[in-house]
Amino acid sequence: MSFAIYLIGFLIFIGGIAWGCVLAGVPTMYIAIGCTILLGIALFTGATRTRSKDH
DSSP: OOOHHHHHHHHHHHHHHHHHHHHOOHEEEHHHHHHHHHHHHHHHHHHHHSSOOOO
16 A cells, blocks of 8 residues: 555656646657656655565
8 A cells, every 4th residue: 555655646746847847848758758767766666665574
């Protein structure tokens, strides 16, 4: 459950960054590439921070 909350928070963050880039006039292609990279980072960090520790 905490992974879903982490991912939702990161998606809101990515949306805010994308919106700011649109308002700043950044080309759509660069925004899409940046959002894809940030989504990949979100998946990796979310998986590592929310997984249970193996003992």
